[in-house]
Amino acid sequence: MAATEHERRSGPALELDGAAVRLGGRTVWSDVSMRVGPGEFVALLGANGSGKSTLLKVALGTLALSAGRASVLGRAPGEASRSIGYLPQRRAFDAGTRLRGRDIVRLGLDGDRWGLPVRAPWGRGAARGRAAALRVEAAIAMVGADGYAERSIGECSGGEQQRLLIAQALVGRPELFLLDEPLDSLDLPNQAAVAALVAELCRSTGVAVLLVAHDVNPLLPYLDRVVYLARGRAVEGPVEQVITSETLTALYGLPVEVLKASDGRLVVVGQPEPPAHHHDRHDHSHAHVG
Amino acid sequence: MSADPANPRLGWNVLRDVGELVEYHFMVNALLAGAIVAVMSAAVGWVMVLRRQTFAGHTLSMMAFPGASAATLAGLPVAWGYFAFCGAGALIIGRVGGSERRTWSEESASIGTFQAVALAAGFLFVSLYGGVLGDLDSLLFGDVLGISDGQVLVLASVAAASLAVLVVLARPLLFASVDPDVAGARGVPVRALSVVFLAVLGLAVAATSQITGPLLVFALLLMPAASAQTITARPIPSLALTLLFGVGVTWLGLGISYFSVYPAGFFIATISFAGYVLVRAGAALLGVRRARPADPMPVDGVIA
Numbered sequence: 001m002a003a004t005e006h007e008r009r010s011g012p013a014l015e016l017d018g019a020a021v022r023l024g025g026r027t028v029w030s031d032v033s034m035r036v037g038p039g040e041f042v043a044l045l046g047a048n049g050s051g052k053s054t055l056l057k058v059a060l061g062t063l064a065l066s067a068g069r070a071s072v073l074g075r076a077p078g079e080a081s082r083s084i085g086y087l088p089q090r091r092a093f094d095a096g097t098r099l100r101g102r103d104i105v106r107l108g109l110d111g112d113r114w115g116l117p118v119r120a121p122w123g124r125g126a127a128r129g130r131a132a133a134l135r136v137e138a139a140i141a142m143v144g145a146d147g148y149a150e151r152s153i154g155e156c157s158g159g160e161q162q163r164l165l166i167a168q169a170l171v172g173r174p175e176l177f178l179l180d181e182p183l184d185s186l187d188l189p190n191q192a193a194v195a196a197l198v199a200e201l202c203r204s205t206g207v208a209v210l211l212v213a214h215d216v217n218p219l220l221p222y223l224d225r226v227v228y229l230a231r232g233r234a235v236e237g238p239v240e241q242v243i244t245s246e247t248l249t250a251l252y253g254l255p256v257e258v259l260k261a262s263d264g265r266l267v268v269v270g271q272p273e274p275p276a277h278h279h280d281r282h283d284h285s286h287a288h289v290g
Numbered sequence: 291m292s293a294d295p296a297n298p299r300l301g302w303n304v305l306r307d308v309g310e311l312v313e314y315h316f317m318v319n320a321l322l323a324g325a326i327v328a329v330m331s332a333a334v335g336w337v338m339v340l341r342r343q344t345f346a347g348h349t350l351s352m353m354a355f356p357g358a359s360a361a362t363l364a365g366l367p368v369a370w371g372y373f374a375f376c377g378a379g380a381l382i383i384g385r386v387g388g389s390e391r392r393t394w395s396e397e398s399a400s401i402g403t404f405q406a407v408a409l410a411a412g413f414l415f416v417s418l419y420g421g422v423l424g425d426l427d428s429l430l431f432g433d434v435l436g437i438s439d440g441q442v443l444v445l446a447s448v449a450a451a452s453l454a455v456l457v458v459l460a461r462p463l464l465f466a467s468v469d470p471d472v473a474g475a476r477g478v479p480v481r482a483l484s485v486v487f488l489a490v491l492g493l494a495v496a497a498t499s500q501i502t503g504p505l506l507v508f509a510l511l512l513m514p515a516a517s518a519q520t521i522t523a524r525p526i527p528s529l530a531l532t533l534l535f536g537v538g539v540t541w542l543g544l545g546i547s548y549f550s551v552y553p554a555g556f557f558i559a560t561i562s563f564a565g566y567v568l569v570r571a572g573a574a575l576l577g578v579r580r581a582r583p584a585d586p587m588p589v590d591g592v593i594a
Contacts, residue, residue: 060475081477088471094342098519098528099468111465112476116457152523153468168472 085169332536356412380492432503
């Protein structure tokens with residue numbers, strides 16, 4: 001595996017303390033305190049519009065807090081962007097996008113550097129070029145994308161694109177991996193496979209993971225902790241403490257019931273969720289404009 | 291042997307035909323300017339196709355028409371009009387088009403309105419100029435055989451500057467084009483890159499307009515890149531093919547038009563189009579663009 005021997009920091013990867021965000025005059029959430037420790041796998045749960053993507057934007061440094069404190073890898077948000085892997089919420093690449101999966105992964109390594117990736121074909125330049133190619137290769141192998149990395153990204157299926165994008169996010173060996181609804185557009189077998197892959201990468205590379213999800217069930221076997229956002233507040237803790245009738249009822253201020261199916265799956269009943277499914281993105285962008 | 295530009299003769303000896311082409315200063319200038327513009331618009335067009343900004347490119351090429359007619363009306367060199375209007379158009383589209391995160395349809399709608407106004411302005415300028423403007427053809431289809439030494443120099447400088455900008459921006463521009471969210475999170479200035487690229491696109495359109503005219507800009511800006519990207523998804527080979535197609539099509543078109551009575555723009559556009567059709571047909575035959583395969587089943591299934 002690629003980055004097991006990579007030295008990791010000991011402090012928390014992400015820490016919010018009494019944090020609040022206001023967008024367009026509306027408080028999205030306030031008094032949120034949470035942390036993602038090094039190498040931890042944490043899920044960020046909540047209904048649509050509860051501010052999950054907003055929290056990722058705070059971690060990325062693209063959105064400022066209105067109150068409280070945030071630190072990312074011991075620094076202010078936005079100062080550690082090269083040490084963060086980010087998988088945004090998305091549908092898919094356009095079918096006509098004519099770049100190979102390999103090129104998409106490569107952008108994660110040095111796509112933010114100016115200039116052409118031209119190196120002298122001898123000496124140190126050549127060695128660095130080979131090292132970069134090897135890291136891309138290793139990242140592709142890590143997510144099991146060897147079979148389709150040469151194909152044009154637009155021709156890959158949704159699950160294949162998701163794996164390649166995970167490789168892109170991890171090729172730079174980040175210390176914190178932020179995923180926004182990575183399971184959203186996938187069918188159930190692929191949801192399970194991608195959840196297992198992220199958990200395996202978290203364990204093998206030691207990257208800390210904060211994964212935004214609607215549905216906790218595909219993640220249940222792997223999670224260290226969950227953060228649940230609702231009604232502008234957050235609760236943090238182990239799954240069995242947070243996703244309970246008592247905790248969620250207190251959080252929502254409405255009677256919410258958590259049922260456990262015989263296979264261990266959790267079902268939240270009575271959760272006041274707006275019916276909209278794919279409007280998360282738009283809601284946020286409009287909030288930005290206003 | 292001395293040739294007569296009024297009466298060109300095409301023989302079987304290719305070397306002698308080419309020799310006859312370059313015997314005239316206006317032809318040398320045309321071939322030089324054509325190659326410069328072809329390289330520039332091929333490189334810019336390659337990025338444009340990848341960014342799916344062909345509509346913005348089209349609107350900028352429509353800006354070239356009011357630019358040229360306004361310059362003519364004002365008694366200025368046409369090239370000034372091209373550069374001024376395409377440059378201003380690029381800045382306006384940069385503000386209107388991507389001012390916030392919008393959907394493509396909203397963006398196309400606002401760019402489209404802008405395009406209509408631009409064409410109307412061009413129409414007005416031509417009308418204002420009155421009947422003396424006998425040269426509407428060259429306003430619409432360019433005047434490649436009338437390129438002066440000075441123009442070649444200007445085109446070369448503009449092309450060199452644009453290519454230099456593209457080389458410096460290369461990786462972040464590619465990143466921001468295919469994956470703006472991730473690029474932005476990594477600190478790439480996505481918004482600024484978009485404005486700078488539109489400005490470069492405006493320059494490329496203005497330069498290309500002088501060879502093919504505003505109406506046929508896409509023959510050099512779009513078709514070489516679209517053909518090359520159909521052939522391969524590997525960035526370096528596809529970029530190299532784009533440059534090759536652009537220069538090849540331009541020289542072939544100029545060469546053929548010298549020996550015929552029809553204008554160069556027609557041949558450049560037609561050869562370019564024929565190449566694109568051939569490539570698409572070949573790709574369809576070889577099944578290069580396969581249907582999306584099904585997702586492989588994972589090892590650990592889950593009960594739905």
